Amino acid sequence: MSSEDDYESDSDMSLDSHSVGGKTSVLLGYPDEPAGDTASALDTRIGGLPIWLNPSSPPTVGLAKCKACGSVMTLLLQAYAALENTLYERVIYVYACKNVGCRRRPGSVRAFRGIMRDEDKMRAVAYKQKKEDERRNRKAAEAAERSRQQQAGLGNVLFGDGFGDDANPFGGPPGPSPESSARAGTTMDEVEQVSESLERTNIDDAHRPDAVTQAPFEPWPPVEELESYKSWFLYVESEYLTNKAEQNINQRVEILASTSGSGNDGPDEWSALPESSSKIDSVFQNFADTVSDNPEQVVRYERKGSPLLYSKADEIGRLLINRNTGHYDNSLIPHCELCGSVRVFELQLTPYAIQVLEEGSGIDILNGMEWGTIIVGTCQNDCVPSMIDKKGVGYQEEWVGVQWEETK
Numbered sequence: 001m002s003s004e005d006d007y008e009s010d011s012d013m014s015l016d017s018h019s020v021g022g023k024t025s026v027l028l029g030y031p032d033e034p035a036g037d038t039a040s041a042l043d044t045r046i047g048g049l050p051i052w053l054n055p056s057s058p059p060t061v062g063l064a065k066c067k068a069c070g071s072v073m074t075l076l077l078q079a080y081a082a083l084e085n086t087l088y089e090r091v092i093y094v095y096a097c098k099n100v101g102c103r104r105r106p107g108s109v110r111a112f113r114g115i116m117r118d119e120d121k122m123r124a125v126a127y128k129q130k131k132e133d134e135r136r137n138r139k140a141a142e143a144a145e146r147s148r149q150q151q152a153g154l155g156n157v158l159f160g161d162g163f164g165d166d167a168n169p170f171g172g173p174p175g176p177s178p179e180s181s182a183r184a185g186t187t188m189d190e191v192e193q194v195s196e197s198l199e200r201t202n203i204d205d206a207h208r209p210d211a212v213t214q215a216p217f218e219p220w221p222p223v224e225e226l227e228s229y230k231s232w233f234l235y236v237e238s239e240y241l242t243n244k245a246e247q248n249i250n251q252r253v254e255i256l257a258s259t260s261g262s263g264n265d266g267p268d269e270w271s272a273l274p275e276s277s278s279k280i281d282s283v284f285q286n287f288a289d290t291v292s293d294n295p296e297q298v299v300r301y302e303r304k305g306s307p308l309l310y311s312k313a314d315e316i317g318r319l320l321i322n323r324n325t326g327h328y329d330n331s332l333i334p335h336c337e338l339c340g341s342v343r344v345f346e347l348q349l350t351p352y353a354i355q356v357l358e359e360g361s362g363i364d365i366l367n368g369m370e371w372g373t374i375i376v377g378t379c380q381n382d383c384v385p386s387m388i389d390k391k392g393v394g395y396q397e398e399w400v401g402v403q404w405e406e407t408k
Contacts, residue, residue: 001027001044001079001236001301001347022240029079029234029299031356039231041091042080046298047357048231049223050075050093052393053116059395060217066097067107072220073097074227076357076374077299077349083382088115088392094349094376094400098227100367104404111376111400115385117392229357234299241293283312287372291350298353303346303378304330310372310403317403320375330377334399339383343399349374375401 073095102108385394
């Protein structure tokens with residue numbers, strides 16, 4: 001998702017991460033127009049079939065299979081989510097199983113992140129690095145030459161001109177290094193060096209799990225066998241709230257803290273808290289009030305920000321809220337399985353997406369989707385996927401938390 005605004009938040013990870021004055025740090029995605037044949041991998045859209053970063057480098061279909069029934073799921077969202085100061089394109093895919101029997105079951109909604117090295121950016125970085133190396137070598141050579149001249153001048157004073165004319169048998173002004181001499185242009189070797197450096201930087205060796213199991217590649221079935229919803233391009237704008245919604249957001253921490261800040265509510269008290277309680281309704285009401293200010297939003301984006309919780313009583317609400325502070329705590333999201341880093345909130349889907357996706361599909365209300373929000377958390381380091389192919393493309397599964405509609 002892109003915007004003139006900087007989408008990467010530096011918020012303090014509390015539940016109240018929104019700015020004062022109506023405009024918040026959240027980006028909202030709205031349905032724009034149907035996505036036809038002009039769609040590319042770098043377009044943000046809901047529905048449709050996936051478009052891979054490189055058509056000949058798809059991920060394993062295993063990333064899009066339901067863990068409950070094993071069938072290939074249906075694409076809900078493909079979001080272009082490039083990050084600043086990186087050398088690759090970046091896309092997030094969100095899938096959900098359409099089988100009614102898989103509702104509320106673990107693994108029936110999944111997300112993964114795809115990256116593709118941007119050769120133009122990498123060449124630019126390699127060229128800049130090459131120029132910096134040349135500048136550093138030139139400075140070193142100039143300093144060595146000044147030192148040699150000073151020594152020669154001292155020799156002339158003490159012994160005459162002959163001293164300075166003799167070459168130093170043990171060295172002299174260093175010339176360009178073999179590495180620098182080999183660089184006649186910005187070559188693919190230099191690009192690969194930058195890529196390897198990038199991979200080393202993005203993997204946190206101190207927290208890398210002892211073993212990461214790489215699933216075998218499974219090919220995708222023919223396109224005609226894949227189910228899909230109608231696809232819509234999304235346009236992105238900053239979130240603006242009315243005074244009423246802002247007041248509700250400002251009360252968010254108080255609402256949540258009122259159920260967790262007494263110091264007496266251990267796990268047993270949390271488990272016994274009924275989903276119909278007024279306090280839980282207040283959390284949901286905050287969600288409803290916030291979304292109703294911009295009712296046609298289908299995606300909320302705020303990397304390193306805070307999700308808008310649908311409930312505090314369900315499994316995801318209990319997971320993400322620190323019981324001592326009543327605040328959202330991203331460190332409670334399961335850590336990245338690849339590098340061990342914490343994950344951060346990145347985006348969530350909102351209920352209007354269900355209406356847009358299922359409209360005209362013939363799906364009745366009993367067989368349609370029934371989630372309240374789908375929250376996606378991604379690796380804070382945005383680490384390089386464990387398998388990058390020769391085209392510079394790789395995919396990595398990320399964390400999904402689904403808050404389902406309450407059952408009566």
